[in-house]
Amino acid sequence: MRLDQRLIADMIRPGTRVLDIGSGDGALLDYLFRTRGCDARGIEIDMREVTRSVAHGLPVMHGDADHDLAHYPDEAFDYVVLQRTLQAVERPREVLRQMLRIGRHAIVSFPNFGHWQLRLKLLTSGRMPMTAVWHTPWYQTPNIHPCTILDFLMLCREEGYVVEQWMAVDEDGERAPWRRSIRLANLFGEQALFLLRRRGH
Amino acid sequence: MDQTTPTQIEHAHMLFPEGMQLECGFRLAPVRVAYRTYGTLSAARDNAIVVCHALTGDQYLAETHPLTGKPGWWSRMVGPGLPIDTDRFFVICMNVLGGCMGSTGPRDPRPDVAGEPWGTDFPPITIRDMVRAQKLVVDALGIARLFAVVGGSMGGMQVLEWAATFPDMVFAAMPIATSPFHSAQNIAFNEVSRQAIFADPDWHGGRYWEQDAVPARGLAVARMMAHITYLSEEALTRKFGRRVRRDPYNQAGAMSLFGEIFEVESYLRHQGSSFVRRFDANSYLTITRAMDYFDLGADHDGDPSRPFHGTRTRFCIVSFTSDWLFPTSQARLLARALNRAAANVSFVEIDSDKGHDAFLLDEPDFDRTVRGFLSGAAEHARIG
Numbered sequence: 154m155r156l157d158q159r160l161i162a163d164m165i166r167p168g169t170r171v172l173d174i175g176s177g178d179g180a181l182l183d184y185l186f187r188t189r190g191c192d193a194r195g196i197e198i199d200m201r202e203v204t205r206s207v208a209h210g211l212p213v214m215h216g217d218a219d220h221d222l223a224h225y226p227d228e229a230f231d232y233v234v235l236q237r238t239l240q241a242v243e244r245p246r247e248v249l250r251q252m253l254r255i256g257r258h259a260i261v262s263f264p265n266f267g268h269w270q271l272r273l274k275l276l277t278s279g280r281m282p283m284t285a286v287w288h289t290p291w292y293q294t295p296n297i298h299p300c301t302i303l304d305f306l307m308l309c310r311e312e313g314y315v316v317e318q319w320m321a322v323d324e325d326g327e328r329a330p331w332r333r334s335i336r337l338a339n340l341f342g343e344q345a346l347f348l349l350r351r352r353g354h
Numbered sequence: 355m356d357q358t359t360p361t362q363i364e365h366a367h368m369l370f371p372e373g374m375q376l377e378c379g380f381r382l383a384p385v386r387v388a389y390r391t392y393g394t395l396s397a398a399r400d401n402a403i404v405v406c407h408a409l410t411g412d413q414y415l416a417e418t419h420p421l422t423g424k425p426g427w428w429s430r431m432v433g434p435g436l437p438i439d440t441d442r443f444f445v446i447c448m449n450v451l452g453g454c455m456g457s458t459g460p461r462d463p464r465p466d467v468a469g470e471p472w473g474t475d476f477p478p479i480t481i482r483d484m485v486r487a488q489k490l491v492v493d494a495l496g497i498a499r500l501f502a503v504v505g506g507s508m509g510g511m512q513v514l515e516w517a518a519t520f521p522d523m524v525f526a527a528m529p530i531a532t533s534p535f536h537s538a539q540n541i542a543f544n545e546v547s548r549q550a551i552f553a554d555p556d557w558h559g560g561r562y563w564e565q566d567a568v569p570a571r572g573l574a575v576a577r578m579m580a581h582i583t584y585l586s587e588e589a590l591t592r593k594f595g596r597r598v599r600r601d602p603y604n605q606a607g608a609m610s611l612f613g614e615i616f617e618v619e620s621y622l623r624h625q626g627s628s629f630v631r632r633f634d635a636n637s638y639l640t641i642t643r644a645m646d647y648f649d650l651g652a653d654h655d656g657d658p659s660r661p662f663h664g665t666r667t668r669f670c671i672v673s674f675t676s677d678w679l680f681p682t683s684q685a686r687l688l689a690r691a692l693n694r695a696a697a698n699v700s701f702v703e704i705d706s707d708k709g710h711d712a713f714l715l716d717e718p719d720f721d722r723t724v725r726g727f728l729s730g731a732a733e734h735a736r737i738g
Contacts, residue, residue: 192698194698194699200702200703200705203700203701203702204702204704204719204722204723207670207700207702207723207726207727207730208719208722208723208725208726208727209726209730210726210727210729210730210731210733211700211730212668212670212698212699212700212730213700213701214671214689214693214699214700214701214702215689215701215702215703216689216701221690221693224690224693224694225693225694225696226694226695226696229696
């Protein structure tokens with residue numbers, strides 16, 4: 154399991170109901186069931202990953218964040234997790250709304266487009282920046298809605314979401330040291346991780 | 355024609371003299387349910403799996419069929435070490451109510467008229483009636499909770515009905531290549547099958563036994579048409595293409611209109627003629643009608659999620675890419691209905707070019723899915 158998935162797991166209380174959107178190979182689901190006693194389920198868009206997960210006994214269904222969340226009842230889960238996918242969905246704001254409708258908490262991780270390397274590359278070369286994190290050319294990338302950590306915070310404010318926890322991590326999932334300053338995190342964090350809830354909950 | 359007739363075989367069964375109340379209001383008594391079991395029931399009676407058969411299947415799941423001499427219809431799936439592992443699970447398969455392989459059906463003598471079978475007067479039954487009849491056997495075996503109910507096509511409808519009607523009895527449910535309701539297109543196909551039977555001169559208004567006849571032509575045509583719906587264009591092309599051969603039964607020779615036959619024609623004729631040896635026309639009508647009536651949302655303002663509200667059953671829905679009889683779109687409707695009920699759902703679409711019949715055939719990804727889902731569920735149920 155990736156280190157940032159460990160950080161996500163640390164945000165989740167044992168014995169709770171969890172929906173992992175984009176559950177991939179099911180590593181987080183398996184970990185949450187085995188070590189936390191969670192009722193953890195997944196949604197995955199890649200059918201091969203779905204088959205592999207179900208063949209490992211994990212409850213995963215084929216589907217995606219844009220189209221399948223609307224079918225769940227309100228507060229069906231304690232946590233709804235979206236890992237490194239927000240930038241690739243069709244309607245990120247709607248997906249967040251659905252996550253915080255069907256879940257009491259949302260855990261969202263995404264690659265930070267405000268990282269200094271991206272800023273520098275765009276400034277110096279005048280071309281779409283390519284880095285280890287942002288490694289596909291503009292005409293091929295599935296990442297159609299990139300945002301920075303500050304952008305994401307602004308959206309949370311507009312939508313009335315309470316940020317219970319946030320952290321910046323590097324690409325390998327190591328927790329970055331600039332947890333005190335959002336501006337530093339926005340400059341140096343490669344990935345961002347947020348724990349949200351709706352105001353009044 | 356084969357000399358063994360289905361009625362000559364004694365099928366293992368349980369008899370329930372008090373019978374059961376059908377959904378139509380009729381009290382059917384006695385009720386007999388023919389069944390087979392595989393594996394051993396654990397001391398805690400917690401390892402039982404009911405496998406539900408499809409329209410023309412029967413209880414001979416994983417052993418040589420006494421009538422046809424062929425392997426059981428799911429012998430590649432059920433057995434020692436197989437995905438539904440009989441070293442681990444106790445598997446029960448029952449002939450459906452209305453069937454013709456030993457369970458009470460239209461060929462049985464009616465209690466009110468001496469010496470006469472039910473025939474077309476057999477009361478209309480539903481998928482839920484089939485499941486209630488199966489529950490009589492499960493209760494009689496002293497099993498309070500089934501570890502799993504598994505089935506494809508009409509068997510999948512029974513799985514859903516088990517989970518909806520007896521939610522506390524079903525720990526895990528695996529509806530395969532099925533739908534939350536029978537679609538208009540599928541009702542239409544069933545109607546063509548039935549009309550083929552009605553059009554046979556040997557039908558005799560359903561009282562064919564009086565004339566010592568069976569509507570073999572009609573039933574064979576029904577089977578031929580239905581069999582096409584179980585395959586896919588790709589599968590037919592792969593198996594038969596446009597290959598032609600001389601028709602050995604046509605004396606006129608190659609110059610006549612039907613002197614040559616396509617291999618796909620020959621195959622379908624064989625399917626039709628072998629089917630009539632083992633199936634009863636009135637049973638076919640009764641069971642296809644039960645499928646047509648199937649609609650999980652019927653008693654719930656058309657919402658198929660309502661029967662599952664509060665369910666604790668773990669579901670695994672499986673569909674196949676080339677299945678156009680029970681397409682993935684219908685499986686997805688089911689998955690979303692279960693999502694609305696906040697049920698624990700896995701949903702896999704298996705890549706296959708074999709059409710609806712894929713669930714009966716060699717599909718390694720499907721085998722892995724069945725094995726994995728059952729193992730995962732067994733871990734949650736804390737059984738061996």
